[in-house]
Amino acid sequence: MQQKKFEITSESGIHARPATSLVNAVNSFTADVNLEANGRKVNLKSIMGVMSLGIGKGTTITVSAEGEDEKEAIEAVERVIIAEQLGA
Template sequence: MVEKSFTITSEAGLHARPATSLVNAVNSFTSDVNLEANGRSVNLKSIMGVMSLGISKGTSVKVSASGSDESEALAAVERVMKTESLGE
């Protein structure tokens, strides 16, 4: 398992458009990818799960991936975080 924490820096938080980008980025991987925030964890491949967290600016999130392509999945999440200016 690999994991990485991010702090959401976008003024709008993790809203629908960037959340969709994150979900799309990990859907092609076979690994299980989870997003944890505010004491809850959801499957990052589920847009409804991600949106249910209501992640706002300043929230610390942790992404974890487990499986045969876990490193690649986490790298894809990092790319989206940077390209969407979501967090660091």
């Protein structure tokens, strides 16, 4: 299992557009990919799950992946976070 933490620095947090980008980034991977924030964990392949977390600025999120392409899935999430200027 691979995991990585990110701090959300965007004033808007993770709203609908970046949430969609994150979900789209991991949907092609076979690994199970989860997002944890605010004490809750959801499937990162579910837009409704991601939106339900209400991730705002200053929130630390943990992305975890388990499966044969777990490393690539985490890298894809990191690329979206950088591209969308969500955090570091």
